Amino acid sequence: xxxxxxxxxxxxxxxxxxxxxxxxxxxxxxxxxxxxxxxxxxxxxxxxxxxxxxxxxxxxxxxxxxxxxxxxxxxxxxxxxxxxxxxxxxxxxxxx
Numbered sequence: 001x002x003x004x005x006x007x008x009x010x011x012x013x014x015x016x017x018x019x020x021x022x023x024x025x026x027x028x029x030x031x032x033x034x035x036x037x038x039x040x041x042x043x044x045x046x047x048x049x050x051x052x053x054x055x056x057x058x059x060x061x062x063x064x065x066x067x068x069x070x071x072x073x074x075x076x077x078x079x080x081x082x083x084x085x086x087x088x089x090x091x092x093x094x095x096x
Contacts, residue, residue, distance in 0.1 A: 007090040009039050010049055014058060014080035014089070017072035024071040026064075056086055 016033050017023050025033075031046050041049070050070050053059040058076035062069050078084040082092045 004090070005039075006049075007088060009034065009041060010053060010088065011080065011090040011092060012037060012039055013046075013049060013053065013070070014072065014076050015092075017059060017070060018077055018080045020072075022071075023077075024069055027068040027070070030070065052088070056088070058086065058089070 012034060013030060016025060016030055027043060027046055027050065030050075031041060031043060034041055034046070047068060050059060050061050050068065053070070053076065054061045056075075058073055058079055060071045060073060062071075072080070075084065079086050079089055080092070085091060
């Protein structure tokens with residue numbers, strides 16, 4: 001169950017970044033949106049998720065004025081839209 005929740009949370013993070021016009025959001029905004037979508041996560045756990053996504057080439061992270069900001073990569077968009085499969089990230093269902 002924990003693995004499924006982790007994979008779903010990673011997919012949802014990619015979706016949140018994909019929905020933004022600049023394909024980027026800071027950690028606190030991502031955390032709040034996840035909470036609104038029923039995926040409550042600590043800031044530390046979210047930072048670890050973002051680091052993992054960056055390691056996989058699905059997002060890039062940067063600390064701006066002490067605030068962690070994530071940006072979606074093209075590969076991350078492909079995973080988010082179901083065009084590419086990466087173990088550790090849930091696959092989107094039909095219709096997104």
